[in-house]
Structures are given as C-alpha cells and as structure tokens.
Amino acid sequence: MEYFGEYEGMHYEGNCIRPPSEADSILLQVTLGCSHNKCTFCGTYKDNRFRIKGNDIILADILFASRHMKRQDRVFLMDGDALIIPQERLLWILDRIKEHLPWVKRVGAYANTKSIGMKSPEDLAELKAKGLGILFLGVETGDDETRRKVHKGYDSKHCIEMGKKAKAAGIKLSVTVLLGIAGVERSLEHARLTGELLSQMDPDFIGALTVMLIPGTELWEEYRRGEFRLPDEEGLLRELKEMILHTNITRGLFFSNHASNYLPVKARLPKGKQDALDLIDSALKGEIGLKPEWMRAL
Numbered sequence: 001m002e003y004f005g006e007y008e009g010m011h012y013e014g015n016c017i018r019p020p021s022e023a024d025s026i027l028l029q030v031t032l033g034c035s036h037n038k039c040t041f042c043g044t045y046k047d048n049r050f051r052i053k054g055n056d057i058i059l060a061d062i063l064f065a066s067r068h069m070k071r072q073d074r075v076f077l078m079d080g081d082a083l084i085i086p087q088e089r090l091l092w093i094l095d096r097i098k099e100h101l102p103w104v105k106r107v108g109a110y111a112n113t114k115s116i117g118m119k120s121p122e123d124l125a126e127l128k129a130k131g132l133g134i135l136f137l138g139v140e141t142g143d144d145e146t147r148r149k150v151h152k153g154y155d156s157k158h159c160i161e162m163g164k165k166a167k168a169a170g171i172k173l174s175v176t177v178l179l180g181i182a183g184v185e186r187s188l189e190h191a192r193l194t195g196e197l198l199s200q201m202d203p204d205f206i207g208a209l210t211v212m213l214i215p216g217t218e219l220w221e222e223y224r225r226g227e228f229r230l231p232d233e234e235g236l237l238r239e240l241k242e243m244i245l246h247t248n249i250t251r252g253l254f255f256s257n258h259a260s261n262y263l264p265v266k267a268r269l270p271k272g273k274q275d276a277l278d279l280i281d282s283a284l285k286g287e288i289g290l291k292p293e294w295m296r297a298l
C-alpha cells in the first residue's frame with residue numbers, strides 16, 4: 001500500500017464533475033471516469049478508463065477533509081458513477097466518512113440504471129442507513145428511440161424501475177433530462193415521453209439541461225454531417241413547455257436554471273406548474289429576454 005498521509009491536498013484527477021447543487025459539498029473523488037462512458041453527447045470522460053481509486057488515497061482525502069473542511073456538512077462522491085463500487089467497499093467508504101467527518105449530514109453520488117440494478121433493495125437500504133442520502137441519475141429522455149440512438153443504455157421502463165427502486169430505499173432522487181437531445185424531428189415526442197417517464201418515476205428533483213454539442217463526441221460528428229439538428233431557441237422552449245405539461249409528480253422541484261439553458265425556470269410541482277407554463281409562454285411571445293448564447297456554458 002502506498003503512503004499518502006503527508007500529501008496536503010485532495011487527490012483530484014482528470015475532469016471533476018459534480019451536480020450544481022453539490023457546489024458546497026466536500027468533493028471526494030472515489031472513482032475515475034464513468035463505468036458506462038458510451039453516451040454519444042458526452043465528452044466528459046471520453047479519454048478516461050473507468051477505475052475505482054485505492055482505499056489509501058480515498059482515506060487520505062477523507063483525513064484531509066477532516067482537518068480542513070469542517071464547515072461543509074455534505075459529501076459528494078465523484079466521478080461519474082460511484083454507486084457502481086462493490087457494496088462492501090462502498091460501505092467502508094461511508095463508514096470512514098462517519099468516523100472522520102462526523103458533522104457530515106448527507107452523502108450524495110451519481111448513479112446510472114446499471115449501478116442501481118446491481119444493488120439489491122437491501123443493499124440500497126443499508127447504504128441509506130450509512131449516510132447515502134441522495135442519488136443523481138441522468139435520465140436524459142423517456143423516448144426509447146432517442147435512448148437507443150444516443151446509447152444511453154436500457155429502455156425507459158427499466159429506467160423508471162431503477163428510479164423507483166432508489167426511492168423505495170428512502171434515498172432522495174435527483175434526475176437530469178436533456179432538452180434538445182432528440183433533435184428537431186422528435187423534439188415534442190421526446191418532451192412528452194420524458195414528462196410521462198418523470199410522472200411514473202416521481203423523483204424529488206428534476207433538472208432540465210440543454211444538450212451542448214461538444215467537439216470530439218459522436219453527436220458532434222452527426223451534427224457536422226448534417227444528421228443531427230438541434231432545435232432553435234423557440235423549439236427548445238416549446239420542448240420545455242411540453243415536458244412540464246406532461247410531468248405530473250407527487251411533490252418535487254423542477255428547475256431548468258443550469259448555465260446551458262436559455263430560460264431559467266424553477267417550479268415546485270405540482271403547485272407551480274401553471275406559473276412555469278405561463279413564464280415559458282411569456283418568453284415565447286418575446287416578453288422575457290433569453291440568455292444570450294455567449295453566456296451559455298456547461
């Protein structure tokens with residue numbers, strides 16, 4: 001085992017991505033890359049082979065956080081899919097967090113349908129009991145044709161089941177959906193089917209991002225060959241409206257305030273649904289200004 005005890009700092013490697021809501025969390029990188037790494041629109045981990053970091057490095061980072069991050073009461077486990085870590089090892093990480101960072105109230109991680117599928121309901125309940133309070137799941141779309149095209153893996157039915165499975169264990173569920181991912185042709189179909197998926201899955205938080213065309217990705221190549229057309233600003237607003245219209249969840253927050261979006265929307269559903277739809281209508285009529293292109297970023 002290598003000794004990392006004297007290194008002062010967190011051992012971050014490569015692209016470190018976390019959800020916007022985890023900006024103030026202790027970012028603990030326990031894996032590198034993404035275990036799926038096939039989505040045609042995603043360039044985040046393209047050059048990284050997925051691996052789980054060594055326990056010695058993880059422990060050194062937890063100890064560093066215990067000395068320097070006493071005011072942060074949340075931990076986010078990076079990178080792409082920390083839930084894929086085998087159960088015993090993940091429990092060990094959560095135990096070390098409890099031991100050395102006792103002030104931490106919640107641990108979060110990205111998950112995908114595969115990694116949730118690999119855990120039994122009992123495993124998930126055990127993780128929840130040890131502090132795993134929220135999972136972030138990239139749903140992207142409820143349109144199976146688009147899911148296949150962008151290599152999302154698994155169909156919408158399985159995706160719904162996996163979301164429900166995490167929720168049944170008492171873990172909060174935050175999902176992202178991607179505006180524009182179905183191109184111009186299937187824009188409204190994607191919006192409707194995604195709203196229907198969200199209604200069945202019933203997550204606690206829904207974040208709508210706008211797909212960005214990243215050079216080097218397959219989607220970028222399709223765009224260059226003229227095989228993929230991104231809806232324009234108006235098309236994306238109509239897509240967002242259609243999606244919200246078909247999203248009927250028990251209680252949750254729908255937001256499209258990510259930097260990639262043209263219009264920031266934040267709605268507490270179901271109560272705030274009509275206000276959100278009215279806001280989008282105002283933008284469609286030109287009564288509200290949209291974010292200029294140069295201000296949109298990942």
Ligand code: SF4
Pocket residue numbers: 034035036037038039042043044045080112138
């Ligand atoms: S979008 Fe998520 S699941 Fe797909 S390759 Fe990127 S990190 Fe992995």
